[in-house]
Amino acid sequence: MLNQTEWWRYLIVTVVVAVGIFYAVPNLFGSDPGIQIRGARGLSLDSNLLGRVEAILSNNEIAFKSLSQDENNIKIHFDETATQLKSKKLLESELGNSYSLALTLLPNAPDWMSDIGALPMYLGLDLRGGVHFLLQVDMDSAIQRQVQNAVDGIRSTLREERIRYRRIVANEDGTILADIRNPEQRKEASDILERDFLELQIDNAASNEAALVISLRPERIDEIREAALEQNRVALRNRVDQLGVAEPIVQQQGADRIIVQLPGVQDTARAKEILGRAATLEMRMVDEENNAAALEASQSPPGSRLYRFRDGRRILLEKRVIYSGDNIIDAAASLDHNGGPIVSITLDSTAATINSRITGENIGNRMAVVYQEIVSRIRTDDDGSPILNDQGLPERMTERVEEVLTAPVIRAQLGKRYQIEGIGSINEARDLALMLRAGALAAPVEIIEERTVGPSLGQANIDQGVLSVIAGLILVMVFMIVYYRIFGVVALTALSLNLVLIVSVLSLLQATLTLPGVAGIVLTVGMAVDANVLIFERIREEIRNGNTPQASIHLGYDRALSTIVDANITTLIAALVLFNFGTGPIKGFAVTLSIGILTSMFTAILFSRVIVNGIYGGKIVKRLSI
Amino acid sequence: MQLFRKITAFDFLGWRKTAMIISGFLIVVSIASLVFRGLNFGIDFTGGTLVEVGYPDAVEVEEARDLLIGNGLEDAVVQHFGTPQDILVRLPSIALSEDGGAVKLSSRVMEVLRQPYDETLIDTSSLSTQQCVSGGTVSDCRIQMRRVEFVGPQIGDELANQGGLAVLYALLGILIYVTFRFEWRFAVGSIVALIHDVVITVGMFALLQLEFSLPVLAAVLAVIGYSLNDTIVVCDRIRENFRKMRKSDVIEIMNRAINQTLPRTLLTSLTTLLVIITLLTLGGEVIRGFSFALLIGVLIGTYSSIFVASPTILVLGIKREDMLPVQKEGKSAEP
Numbered sequence: 001m002l003n004q005t006e007w008w009r010y011l012i013v014t015v016v017v018a019v020g021i022f023y024a025v026p027n028l029f030g031s032d033p034g035i036q037i038r039g040a041r042g043l044s045l046d047s048n049l050l051g052r053v054e055a056i057l058s059n060n061e062i063a064f065k066s067l068s069q070d071e072n073n074i075k076i077h078f079d080e081t082a083t084q085l086k087s088k089k090l091l092e093s094e095l096g097n098s099y100s101l102a103l104t105l106l107p108n109a110p111d112w113m114s115d116i117g118a119l120p121m122y123l124g125l126d127l128r129g130g131v132h133f134l135l136q137v138d139m140d141s142a143i144q145r146q147v148q149n150a151v152d153g154i155r156s157t158l159r160e161e162r163i164r165y166r167r168i169v170a171n172e173d174g175t176i177l178a179d180i181r182n183p184e185q186r187k188e189a190s191d192i193l194e195r196d197f198l199e200l201q202i203d204n205a206a207s208n209e210a211a212l213v214i215s216l217r218p219e220r221i222d223e224i225r226e227a228a229l230e231q232n233r234v235a236l237r238n239r240v241d242q243l244g245v246a247e248p249i250v251q252q253q254g255a256d257r258i259i260v261q262l263p264g265v266q267d268t269a270r271a272k273e274i275l276g277r278a279a280t281l282e283m284r285m286v287d288e289e290n291n292a293a294a295l296e297a298s299q300s301p302p303g304s305r306l307y308r309f310r311d312g313r314r315i316l317l318e319k320r321v322i323y324s325g326d327n328i329i330d331a332a333a334s335l336d337h338n339g340g341p342i343v344s345i346t347l348d349s350t351a352a353t354i355n356s357r358i359t360g361e362n363i364g365n366r367m368a369v370v371y372q373e374i375v376s377r378i379r380t381d382d383d384g385s386p387i388l389n390d391q392g393l394p395e396r397m398t399e400r401v402e403e404v405l406t407a408p409v410i411r412a413q414l415g416k417r418y419q420i421e422g423i424g425s426i427n428e429a430r431d432l433a434l435m436l437r438a439g440a441l442a443a444p445v446e447i448i449e450e451r452t453v454g455p456s457l458g459q460a461n462i463d464q465g466v467l468s469v470i471a472g473l474i475l476v477m478v479f480m481i482v483y484y485r486i487f488g489v490v491a492l493t494a495l496s497l498n499l500v501l502i503v504s505v506l507s508l509l510q511a512t513l514t515l516p517g518v519a520g521i522v523l524t525v526g527m528a529v530d531a532n533v534l535i536f537e538r539i540r541e542e543i544r545n546g547n548t549p550q551a552s553i554h555l556g557y558d559r560a561l562s563t564i565v566d567a568n569i570t571t572l573i574a575a576l577v578l579f580n581f582g583t584g585p586i587k588g589f590a591v592t593l594s595i596g597i598l599t600s601m602f603t604a605i606l607f608s609r610v611i612v613n614g615i616y617g618g619k620i621v622k623r624l625s626i
Numbered sequence: 627m628q629l630f631r632k633i634t635a636f637d638f639l640g641w642r643k644t645a646m647i648i649s650g651f652l653i654v655v656s657i658a659s660l661v662f663r664g665l666n667f668g669i670d671f672t673g674g675t676l677v678e679v680g681y682p683d684a685v686e687v688e689e690a691r692d693l694l695i696g697n698g699l700e701d702a703v704v705q706h707f708g709t710p711q712d713i714l715v716r717l718p719s720i721a722l723s724e725d726g727g728a729v730k731l732s733s734r735v736m737e738v739l740r741q742p743y744d745e746t747l748i749d750t751s752s753l754s755t756q757q758c759v760s761g762g763t764v765s766d767c768r769i770q771m772r773r774v775e776f777v778g779p780q781i782g783d784e785l786a787n788q789g790g791l792a793v794l795y796a797l798l799g800i801l802i803y804v805t806f807r808f809e810w811r812f813a814v815g816s817i818v819a820l821i822h823d824v825v826i827t828v829g830m831f832a833l834l835q836l837e838f839s840l841p842v843l844a845a846v847l848a849v850i851g852y853s854l855n856d857t858i859v860v861c862d863r864i865r866e867n868f869r870k871m872r873k874s875d876v877i878e879i880m881n882r883a884i885n886q887t888l889p890r891t892l893l894t895s896l897t898t899l900l901v902i903i904t905l906l907t908l909g910g911e912v913i914r915g916f917s918f919a920l921l922i923g924v925l926i927g928t929y930s931s932i933f934v935a936s937p938t939i940l941v942l943g944i945k946r947e948d949m950l951p952v953q954k955e956g957k958s959a960e961p
Contacts, residue, residue, distance in 0.1 A: 126912075268733065448780060450774060451773075451776075452774035452775075454680075456680065460910065468901075468909045471904040515913060523905075526900065530898075573799040573803060577799060
């Protein structure tokens with residue numbers, strides 16, 4: 001008899017349907033307002049913290065729904081937002097600085113489900129509210145810093161080797177020019193440099209008789225870029241943790257960009273302040289010898305440069321950097337016994353050794369803390385109106401703002417720990433400490449994209465999305481039943497299962513569901529019936545051609561198959577291109593569209609066949625309800 | 627219920643001259659719009675700042691604009707968004723805040739708009755509303771920031787380039803697949819139909835000066851996928867008919883294929899249009915442009931799979947012999 005389902009088809013369909021429904025279920029539980037507690041700066045939580053938190057809450061008669069701890073988090077569920085807010089304030093003051101507390105929405109699905117990866121869909125920021133930043137890392141600055149280090153290294157090596165030079169300078173294009181005084185020593189200099197500086201290469205074509213043109217090897221530049229990006233990512237991650245955000249995302253994008261996503265953040269001004277502050281700190285010695293003369297003449301001798309304090313006073317600093325913010329392990333703001341704000345700094349061992357040597361040699365001299373920030377400005381002409389480029393866009397330039405925060409006198413040999421005095425106010429000291437603690441950036445960053453969605457709009461987007469999906473589904477269902485009767489019912493069963501499977505796959509992959517993603521689902525609802533329409537029309541045709549009902553079902557499914565596969569693969573090509581090209585929201589659309597195409601092939605071809613066979617298979621049928 | 631009791635026998639290919647005139651007209655209008663009016667690019671492509679603000683009651687656009695301009699934001703463009711309580715403030719990428727950084731403009735906009743209500747946002751992490759301090763008490767802000775988008779100019783340029791490339795790659799990928807599965811004339815026919823659809827969809831956006839944003843571009847790519855789906859179904863049938871209808875001539879074979887697939891073509895367009903219309907009416911203001919692009923695209927795509935793809939294949943001179951080797955290949959490649 002025709003149209004009986006083989007056992008293995010039943011098996012596949014049953015398994016897929018069961019697994020699909022299981023992984024879609026967590027989405028039905030909803031979520032509670034909650035608090036997530038993590039150790040600050042990646043510290044782990046101690047085992048008795050859970051008891052402490054419980055005690056604090058019950059001592060203050062705060063009702064909570066549940067309290068649980070896993071490896072890195074403590075999660076507390078509440079009934080309402082008011083208790084959640086109250087508890088956070090309370091816990092913050094009781095637990096102190098070593099923990100980071102964040103308000104969040106915690107999924108309500110039972111723990112055993114989450115343990116095997118059955119989680120609700122991961123909602124994008126346009127649905128849950130929050131802010132998305134794209135930061136551009138200024139690689140030139142990171143490279144330029146290494147070039148300057150190399151210049152210092154070359155100078156001291158040549159001095160040691162008694163090769164005299166006129167000047168050694170870093171050019172703007174990243175090359176170094178070493179002008180050797182005696183042309184006969186040029187070869188020797190070049191050999192020494194090649195021996196001692198593996199990261200450098202000498203450009204013989206560009207070099208002339210006296211001067212060597214030296215540049216960083218391309219491999220080294222790649223290394224610098226990678227290291228700078230990675231360090232920035234870590235530093236940004238630490239800064240984000242200081243903001244108290246649940247489930248923040250900090251990830252690399254492309255060769256020189258970093259994405260930061262902060263769900264639920266309301267006031268982006270502070271977030272921008274903390275993240276975007278592309279501050280790096282560098283310690284440089286004051287060139288005491290030439291300072292007075294240089295200020296007089298407004299001209300700096302080689303090896304030094306004039307800098308300004310915030311109030312405009314100038315000071316001559318050596319170009320050589322002693323150590324930078326990267327070497328700072330900890331920093332805290334406080335008041336000294338005179339009531340003046342201070343920042344206490346702890347260095348890593350490398351910097352501690354250097355610090356101890358340099359300060360030992362320079363007691364009585366000053367050491368300056370230089371604050372560096374990169375800002376992007378639009379070029380203006382003399383009247384202050386913007387200069388436009390060929391495309392009519394305003395021309396931009398990035399400008400480095402350098403400022404001497406303070407230049408305290410070294411009173412004694414310093415080591416691992418020391419204090420900076422002479423900071424304007426306690427607030428300034430606090431900000432400075434936070435920036436130092438959170439980790440300096442290896443290279444300045446600039447926010448080049450921001451997308452913020454307020455929580456009310458996020459909820460509205462979810463509501464409208466759900467409404468559109470349901471309304472679209474109902475319309476298509478009504479239409480299909482009217483048009484295909486029993487077969488219409490089959491199609492809409494397949495369509496409903498398709499929706500469940502899309503939700504299930506999205507939950508399983510924890511792919512981000514965005515608003516365009518929801519639109520993709522709605523579109524899939526319309527397009528997914530296509531496969532069924534193709535099959536059903538073919539069955540009708542076969543009936544018209546005089547085939548028996550059973551044979552028509554068989555031929556209909558058989559002949560429509562290759563058409564369906566061809567049509568879907570080409571749509572999939574478009575979806576994949578979309579996925580590769582797209583950023584954030586567009587990617588979301590491509591993801592749901594691709595998943596929808598794949599699941600719809602399963603439901604329309606395999607699943608609907610099993611149902612049709614269940615209804616008509618294995619018996620004599622006079623006519624089909626199609 | 628059935629649209630047609632029997633397989634129809636319309637002479638679609640006989641109308642190819644009329645179709646060419648219609649398509650030609652639409653394309654000329656589209657290209658002229660693109661050239662003379664240009665696309666109204668959204669900030670995704672131009673760079674700039676956009677702030678959507680929710681008021682407690684209906685608000686006058688002029689009021690908000692005067693307030694912004696009076697506070698140093700001369701370039702602000704203000705319009706209602708969806709409801710009279712919502713406004714959208716746009717600032718070109720050329721606008722600067724005092725410190726020269728454009729990224730802080732959005733905060734400045736909110737600050738200025740909150741002035742008449744005498745409220746200031748406080749740093750709060752409440753997950754449901756924004757809280758303000760007003761007259762010494764803390765309460766929900768009366769003016770709520772709904773959405774901020776800031777796109778730096780470098781991003782805009784990149785997106786525009788990548789977007790163009792994405793369309794090209796999609797077309798190329800499809801060209802290769804269809805050539806492999808069918809025959810080069812089918813591939814060219816499909817691509818001509820696709821370019822036809824893309825040009826007219828994008829042209830409509832230029833003609834009506836609707837905002838062309840990133841989601842709209844995504845919709846255009848989805849249209850490519852959809853329209854192709856339609857075309858492939860017809861092509862597939864043409865190939866099958868070449869195999870079966872040994873005695874008929876090419877025009878008859880192709881006409882027959884279009885007629886055989888006609889109910890399916892119309893039906894799928896109908897269900898897809900149904901959901902697009904729900905998206906358009908219920909999906910909210912943010913994805914309106916996206917839905918509209920889909921609407922145009924699906925309409926044009928349906929038309930082109932019937933009246934553009936097949937005539938192109940015919941004009942390229944398809945013959946039965948062309949289908950023979952591919953027939954074998956097609957069969958063995960069938961899963």
